[in-house]
Amino acid sequence: MSKRYAFHVNMALCIGCDTCAMACKNQYHQEAGIVWRKVYPVSEAIYPHRDRAWMSLACNHCDNPPCLEGCPASAYTKRDDGVVVHHPDLCIGCQQCLHTCPFGVPQYNPHTKKAEKCSLCWERLDAGLQPACVQGCPTGALTLVDLETFDDPSAIQFPPGFPHLPEVGPSTRFTLPEQPKIVRRES
């Protein structure tokens, strides 16, 4: 059976430390201003403390990737293991994918005049290694899972704060953050 790779973002373990985002830059050296993985703060409407719960997001390597479907240059392919790959040699820099991706994932690089995005480190996967961000995560909050076998009962596909788009089928799974008992000062 083929694999279906996905990121599992366990927000209960995530400390928003940005290690994953920098581990990506460490591997690929994106120019200043270009970030393939970004750790977003969850709003206080969802988690009641500002900048204390986080959603580490990169490409969601969707089941039906709109970037791929909308690309006039066929610069996107989806591998058998689920990884959505952008091919810069085919990209014409039309930025269509920036508009079709409902998650705002592809970025336009003004230096290369092409789009780019998270590759799920397919070169590392093919060498039997973890993606750079996953390997870097110090708390085990970001893991690579195979959706064919993944059965964590805490994991959900559409947490609050994330677009509910079942037809697109983003592969990322989330476990929601927890809250401590809080004793604030009386004086």
Added chain:
Amino acid sequence: MHESKSSGAQNIALALGNNLSRRSFLKILMMTGAAAALPGTGLLRSFSQEGPVFGRATFAGPGAYQTFRNACPRNCYDTCGMVSYVKDGVLEFVEGEPTSTYTNGGLCVKGYAYPRTVYSPDRIKYPMRQIGRGSGNWERISWEEALDAISGKILEIKEKDGSLLGMALTKYSGNFGITHYGVEGMLSSLGYTTRFVGTPCWPAGIDAQNYDMGNMWCNDPEDMAQSKYIIVWGANPAYCSVHSLKYIYEAKKRGAKVVVIDPVLTQTAVKGDEYWQIKPGADGALALAMARHLIDQGLVSREWVAANGLGYDEYEAYIKANVTVEWGAEQAGLPVDVVKRVAEEFAAADPATIWIGYGMQRHVNGGVNVRAIDALVAMTGNVGKPGGGARYGHLFTWGFNYNAMVQAAPEGSVGYTGATGPKGEFDTGQGADAAATYTDRTFNINKIGQEILDAQDPPVRLLWIANKNVVSQDFDKNKIVKAFEKVEMIVAVDLFFNPTVEQADIVLPTVTPFEDWTVNVSYWHYWLHLNEQAIKPLFETKSDIEIASALSAVLNAKQPGSCTFPQNIDAKEMMIKEFNDGIYQLFGITSWEDLRKGAAKAKLPSSASWSDLKFATPSGKYEFKSEIAQTNGHTALPEYKAGREAYAPLRLLTPHAKHGLHSQFQNLDWMHDLNPEPLVYVHPKTAGAKGIGDGDTVRVFNPTGEIRLKAQLTNNVPADTLLMYEAWFGAKNGFNVNLLVDDVSSDMGAYKTGSPGVAIHDQFADIEKVAA
């Protein structure tokens, strides 16, 4: 929380805190990425003219790289082992050391920025001379010219004063690699000089643990996984020790309870089971209140204190006479029933531990507060137990030769004749020559501005600064800059044109860990990491000991016998000379070369410190009552000591940041992508009363100075507190928390480190809105 039924677009907009349409959400997302990368922002090919090419990369396959062992030396609990991947002479990427269970194959946001540190276009490339301090009018000079000017000044001082006491060194934790103590060695090799001694970091707690137990010695952090109860007291590992979190998580998974005590609802706090918002500086009162409740409830481990304690009965008598739970809880601002419940839970759990952070001892009563917390751990019988312990830090693994550091003064050197104490926490006494008539003159490292202003006979004429961004990190920036005007020549050794370099006359370019040979250990975990030279030093950079060696050659050419530092050194040989049999035995290795295969961990008889319950105090017991403390001017018992009186309306806290380590890392453009600007965090109530809105520009001010920056409103901070994380954001940003932090001392630190610490968190300020 549950899965919301509202639309995804609405939800993800909520995640950003705005009720935005999907379209505007995407716009915001893109602003953080492609749209923000305007044409004209620099490509990474920074050094295409003359250095190796560092540009866009991808993973080239497992066999495509040469790998080297490195270590992050930036004064961090985690002191991570690293593996560097080099291709065609270029450091392409770094990973965490996989053979260390602590680093566990991963780094942190700072460690992963290292390739950018190495190839930053902002690195200092050559020796340079500044015409007019602070002018930015730098001219490139050769190493010969730089060393000629410096050696000329050294000989001139000796001639004029008859000693070299007019030459001073301030150096701390920019690089904790063992060979970097060669900077101290360089000064010793010149004669008797003036040393700024002590540590801004953790001295009050070091003294406290020495009074109580005879040394500072913590359990292996990896054994926190076995704890049944963990109190994280004034530490924020989610920012400052990310690799420790997994042990706390593991303990939680096995059923432990985690309580976080902190003035701020930190990122660590939300990962515990319970958070207490303590009033800053009331840690001692709270620990005493908890102790009182244990006494009242008969929960003290009588057997433990009888067998292993000294002066426990007197401590109990003091508490009964002077402390009530109600009083202590009120001092801390916490409900009595909560304090009682957690005290009971802590006493009932076995083992239970307290992680004592460095933040909580940065107060005028910080040392004695640490003692009160130590006592709480001891009286519940948790000292000396795996999974227990009053965890603060250790120097157990630091027994190197300090070969680069220990250098003899040239024959006939004249020095200081007064009494001096230890020169910092790493002073093993190996450098002291009992027979010598003279010593170095020591000044308080934490009062560099005042000490230079006060120095006479001789004044500080030549100041050498290495491994330290004094003007960013030392206290009362304006005073320091003013004091520097008195100094005839300032030499800074650094990587970047930081605020200290801005005030220097000559800057010498130095190396990153990847261009250096050294060896590193932690003051928290028990791993040993080799640091190999992975790439050739870029441009004209030199390591600290190479600079010392070059200076020695120039001085001896000018005046034979004027410097004893070895000439023509080999950096690798110097690293090898730091090892000894004790280190080999402790780590179970036969040669330093074993470390090329991976990290080694100290072979500990137990994961617990003091597991044999033989303490290093004069009595050999845990000293609830310490005569040494009393002799040194403190109370013999960890009695209540009030905090500093407020001198402005709001408390100002300036703790460690997520994206930087002191003034390192946050200056990099890669880091700006993740954290673009400094902020002051203000409680909405306080902000509201002053008409300050989220994102408004404000002025934070006190008698020491002022800062202008943006405000962020959050109830993570109490209403009476302002919070700013310390950092240097790069040459174009003047943000510096030490414009507002004065140099008032903490209570302890002089005993073991030579100078008291600084009451960094006993600071106060006011805030007002200003036009942007």
